[in-house]
Amino acid sequence: MATCICIVHSEQWPLMTFDTAESDKVKKINEHIRSKTKVSVQDQVLLLDSKILKPQRTLSSYGINKETTIHLTLKVVKPSDEELPLFLVESTKEGQRHLLQVRRSNSVAQVKEMIESVTCVTPKTQIVTCNGKRLEDGKIMADYNIRRGSLLFLTGHCIGG
The missing domain is CATH 3.10.20.90 (Phosphatidylinositol 3-kinase Catalytic Subunit; Chain A, domain 1)
Known part of the structure:
Protein backbone atom coordinates (compact mmCIF):
# COMPACT_ATOMS: atom_id res chain seq x y z
CA MET A 1 0.00 0.00 0.00
CA VAL A 77 -18.89 26.47 4.72
CA LYS A 78 -20.34 28.84 7.25
CA PRO A 79 -23.37 27.09 8.69
CA SER A 80 -26.40 29.21 9.24
CA ASP A 81 -26.69 30.11 12.88
CA GLU A 82 -30.44 29.78 12.92
CA GLU A 83 -32.39 29.06 16.04
CA LEU A 84 -33.18 25.39 16.38
CA PRO A 85 -36.29 24.55 18.37
CA LEU A 86 -35.45 21.28 20.16
CA PHE A 87 -37.39 19.23 22.63
CA LEU A 88 -35.62 18.09 25.78
CA VAL A 89 -37.02 14.81 27.10
CA GLU A 90 -36.38 14.07 30.78
CA SER A 91 -35.81 10.46 31.78
CA THR A 92 -38.42 10.54 34.52
CA LYS A 93 -41.53 8.40 34.79
CA GLU A 94 -43.51 11.18 33.14
CA GLY A 95 -40.94 11.79 30.40
CA GLN A 96 -41.51 15.52 30.68
CA ARG A 97 -40.71 17.56 27.56
CA HIS A 98 -39.35 21.09 27.43
CA LEU A 99 -38.92 23.27 24.35
CA LEU A 100 -35.43 24.79 24.07
CA GLN A 101 -34.36 27.41 21.54
CA VAL A 102 -30.69 26.76 20.79
CA ARG A 103 -28.36 27.88 18.02
CA ARG A 104 -25.89 25.76 16.03
CA SER A 105 -23.13 27.90 17.56
CA ASN A 106 -24.23 27.29 21.17
CA SER A 107 -21.75 25.33 23.22
CA VAL A 108 -22.88 22.20 25.01
CA ALA A 109 -22.11 24.03 28.29
CA GLN A 110 -24.52 26.83 27.30
CA VAL A 111 -27.23 24.29 26.44
CA LYS A 112 -26.69 22.57 29.81
CA GLU A 113 -27.25 25.93 31.51
CA MET A 114 -30.52 26.30 29.56
CA ILE A 115 -31.49 22.82 30.71
CA GLU A 116 -30.72 23.74 34.33
CA SER A 117 -33.03 26.76 34.06
CA VAL A 118 -36.00 24.54 33.11
CA THR A 119 -35.24 21.36 35.08
CA CYS A 120 -33.13 22.53 38.07
CA VAL A 121 -30.65 19.71 37.28
CA THR A 122 -27.12 21.07 37.57
CA PRO A 123 -24.87 20.85 34.48
CA LYS A 124 -22.37 18.70 36.44
CA THR A 125 -24.96 15.98 36.94
CA GLN A 126 -26.52 16.13 33.47
CA ILE A 127 -26.00 13.47 30.83
CA VAL A 128 -27.41 14.88 27.58
CA THR A 129 -27.65 12.76 24.44
CA CYS A 130 -28.91 13.34 20.91
CA ASN A 131 -29.04 10.86 18.04
CA GLY A 132 -27.43 8.27 20.32
CA LYS A 133 -24.38 10.42 21.07
CA ARG A 134 -23.48 11.91 24.43
CA LEU A 135 -22.95 15.67 24.11
CA GLU A 136 -19.53 16.65 25.44
CA ASP A 137 -18.52 19.91 27.06
CA GLY A 138 -16.08 21.83 24.87
CA LYS A 139 -18.06 21.15 21.69
CA ILE A 140 -20.82 23.09 19.98
CA MET A 141 -24.19 21.92 18.72
CA ALA A 142 -23.00 22.04 15.07
CA ASP A 143 -20.43 19.35 15.92
CA TYR A 144 -23.30 16.90 16.39
CA ASN A 145 -25.19 17.86 13.22
CA ILE A 146 -28.27 18.60 15.29
CA ARG A 147 -31.22 19.73 13.20
CA ARG A 148 -34.46 21.56 13.83
CA GLY A 149 -36.84 19.30 15.77
CA SER A 150 -34.17 16.92 17.11
CA LEU A 151 -34.77 15.40 20.51
CA LEU A 152 -32.32 15.86 23.37
CA PHE A 153 -32.49 13.32 26.17
CA LEU A 154 -31.57 14.19 29.75
CA THR A 155 -30.53 11.64 32.32
CA GLY A 156 -28.74 12.25 35.58
CA HIS A 157 -25.61 10.69 37.00
CA CYS A 158 -26.31 7.70 39.19
CA ILE A 159 -24.16 7.82 42.32
CA GLY A 160 -23.04 4.42 43.56
CA GLY A 161 -24.02 2.59 40.36
Whole structure:
Protein backbone atom coordinates (compact mmCIF):
# COMPACT_ATOMS: atom_id res chain seq x y z
CA MET A 1 0.00 0.00 0.00
CA ALA A 2 1.56 3.29 -1.11
CA THR A 3 1.45 6.26 1.20
CA CYS A 4 0.77 9.82 0.15
CA ILE A 5 1.71 13.07 1.74
CA CYS A 6 -1.34 15.25 2.07
CA ILE A 7 -0.92 19.02 2.29
CA VAL A 8 -4.03 21.03 3.10
CA HIS A 9 -4.14 24.75 2.29
CA SER A 10 -6.60 27.17 3.86
CA GLU A 11 -6.98 30.92 4.20
CA GLN A 12 -7.73 30.67 7.92
CA TRP A 13 -5.17 28.12 9.19
CA PRO A 14 -1.50 27.32 8.62
CA LEU A 15 -0.59 24.47 6.26
CA MET A 16 -1.55 21.06 7.56
CA THR A 17 0.56 18.10 6.46
CA PHE A 18 0.03 14.42 7.25
CA ASP A 19 0.44 10.95 5.77
CA THR A 20 -2.45 9.12 4.14
CA ALA A 21 -2.90 5.87 2.24
CA GLU A 22 -4.57 5.54 -1.14
CA SER A 23 -7.22 3.32 0.52
CA ASP A 24 -8.10 6.04 3.07
CA LYS A 25 -11.46 7.70 2.74
CA VAL A 26 -11.66 11.46 2.35
CA LYS A 27 -13.54 11.50 5.67
CA LYS A 28 -10.28 10.49 7.40
CA ILE A 29 -8.72 13.70 6.09
CA ASN A 30 -11.82 15.63 7.23
CA GLU A 31 -11.45 14.12 10.72
CA HIS A 32 -7.78 15.08 10.85
CA ILE A 33 -8.67 18.65 9.86
CA ARG A 34 -11.41 18.65 12.51
CA SER A 35 -8.85 17.71 15.18
CA LYS A 36 -6.58 20.59 14.12
CA THR A 37 -9.14 23.34 13.43
CA LYS A 38 -12.31 22.36 15.37
CA VAL A 39 -14.29 22.86 12.13
CA SER A 40 -16.95 20.14 11.99
CA VAL A 41 -16.72 17.66 9.11
CA GLN A 42 -20.12 18.84 7.80
CA ASP A 43 -18.79 22.38 7.44
CA GLN A 44 -15.69 21.40 5.42
CA VAL A 45 -15.30 21.25 1.66
CA LEU A 46 -12.05 19.76 0.33
CA LEU A 47 -10.97 20.59 -3.20
CA LEU A 48 -8.45 18.78 -5.39
CA ASP A 49 -7.85 21.36 -8.12
CA SER A 50 -11.48 22.36 -8.68
CA LYS A 51 -13.02 18.97 -7.87
CA ILE A 52 -14.96 18.65 -4.60
CA LEU A 53 -13.93 15.50 -2.70
CA LYS A 54 -16.78 13.47 -1.20
CA PRO A 55 -16.18 12.14 2.35
CA GLN A 56 -17.33 8.56 1.63
CA ARG A 57 -14.96 8.05 -1.34
CA THR A 58 -11.38 6.78 -1.14
CA LEU A 59 -8.36 8.72 -2.36
CA SER A 60 -7.74 6.07 -5.01
CA SER A 61 -11.18 6.76 -6.51
CA TYR A 62 -9.83 10.23 -7.37
CA GLY A 63 -6.81 8.74 -9.15
CA ILE A 64 -4.47 9.09 -6.17
CA ASN A 65 -2.83 5.67 -6.23
CA LYS A 66 0.91 5.94 -5.76
CA GLU A 67 3.45 7.65 -3.59
CA THR A 68 2.79 11.29 -4.24
CA THR A 69 2.09 14.60 -2.60
CA ILE A 70 -1.47 15.81 -2.91
CA HIS A 71 -2.40 19.44 -2.40
CA LEU A 72 -5.91 20.03 -1.16
CA THR A 73 -7.70 23.30 -0.48
CA LEU A 74 -9.99 23.57 2.53
CA LYS A 75 -13.07 25.76 2.23
CA VAL A 76 -15.18 26.29 5.31
CA VAL A 77 -18.89 26.47 4.72
CA LYS A 78 -20.34 28.84 7.25
CA PRO A 79 -23.37 27.09 8.69
CA SER A 80 -26.40 29.21 9.24
CA ASP A 81 -26.69 30.11 12.88
CA GLU A 82 -30.44 29.78 12.92
CA GLU A 83 -32.39 29.06 16.04
CA LEU A 84 -33.18 25.39 16.38
CA PRO A 85 -36.29 24.55 18.37
CA LEU A 86 -35.45 21.28 20.16
CA PHE A 87 -37.39 19.23 22.63
CA LEU A 88 -35.62 18.09 25.78
CA VAL A 89 -37.02 14.81 27.10
CA GLU A 90 -36.38 14.07 30.78
CA SER A 91 -35.81 10.46 31.78
CA THR A 92 -38.42 10.54 34.52
CA LYS A 93 -41.53 8.40 34.79
CA GLU A 94 -43.51 11.18 33.14
CA GLY A 95 -40.94 11.79 30.40
CA GLN A 96 -41.51 15.52 30.68
CA ARG A 97 -40.71 17.56 27.56
CA HIS A 98 -39.35 21.09 27.43
CA LEU A 99 -38.92 23.27 24.35
CA LEU A 100 -35.43 24.79 24.07
CA GLN A 101 -34.36 27.41 21.54
CA VAL A 102 -30.69 26.76 20.79
CA ARG A 103 -28.36 27.88 18.02
CA ARG A 104 -25.89 25.76 16.03
CA SER A 105 -23.13 27.90 17.56
CA ASN A 106 -24.23 27.29 21.17
CA SER A 107 -21.75 25.33 23.22
CA VAL A 108 -22.88 22.20 25.01
CA ALA A 109 -22.11 24.03 28.29
CA GLN A 110 -24.52 26.83 27.30
CA VAL A 111 -27.23 24.29 26.44
CA LYS A 112 -26.69 22.57 29.81
CA GLU A 113 -27.25 25.93 31.51
CA MET A 114 -30.52 26.30 29.56
CA ILE A 115 -31.49 22.82 30.71
CA GLU A 116 -30.72 23.74 34.33
CA SER A 117 -33.03 26.76 34.06
CA VAL A 118 -36.00 24.54 33.11
CA THR A 119 -35.24 21.36 35.08
CA CYS A 120 -33.13 22.53 38.07
CA VAL A 121 -30.65 19.71 37.28
CA THR A 122 -27.12 21.07 37.57
CA PRO A 123 -24.87 20.85 34.48
CA LYS A 124 -22.37 18.70 36.44
CA THR A 125 -24.96 15.98 36.94
CA GLN A 126 -26.52 16.13 33.47
CA ILE A 127 -26.00 13.47 30.83
CA VAL A 128 -27.41 14.88 27.58
CA THR A 129 -27.65 12.76 24.44
CA CYS A 130 -28.91 13.34 20.91
CA ASN A 131 -29.04 10.86 18.04
CA GLY A 132 -27.43 8.27 20.32
CA LYS A 133 -24.38 10.42 21.07
CA ARG A 134 -23.48 11.91 24.43
CA LEU A 135 -22.95 15.67 24.11
CA GLU A 136 -19.53 16.65 25.44
CA ASP A 137 -18.52 19.91 27.06
CA GLY A 138 -16.08 21.83 24.87
CA LYS A 139 -18.06 21.15 21.69
CA ILE A 140 -20.82 23.09 19.98
CA MET A 141 -24.19 21.92 18.72
CA ALA A 142 -23.00 22.04 15.07
CA ASP A 143 -20.43 19.35 15.92
CA TYR A 144 -23.30 16.90 16.39
CA ASN A 145 -25.19 17.86 13.22
CA ILE A 146 -28.27 18.60 15.29
CA ARG A 147 -31.22 19.73 13.20
CA ARG A 148 -34.46 21.56 13.83
CA GLY A 149 -36.84 19.30 15.77
CA SER A 150 -34.17 16.92 17.11
CA LEU A 151 -34.77 15.40 20.51
CA LEU A 152 -32.32 15.86 23.37
CA PHE A 153 -32.49 13.32 26.17
CA LEU A 154 -31.57 14.19 29.75
CA THR A 155 -30.53 11.64 32.32
CA GLY A 156 -28.74 12.25 35.58
CA HIS A 157 -25.61 10.69 37.00
CA CYS A 158 -26.31 7.70 39.19
CA ILE A 159 -24.16 7.82 42.32
CA GLY A 160 -23.04 4.42 43.56
CA GLY A 161 -24.02 2.59 40.36
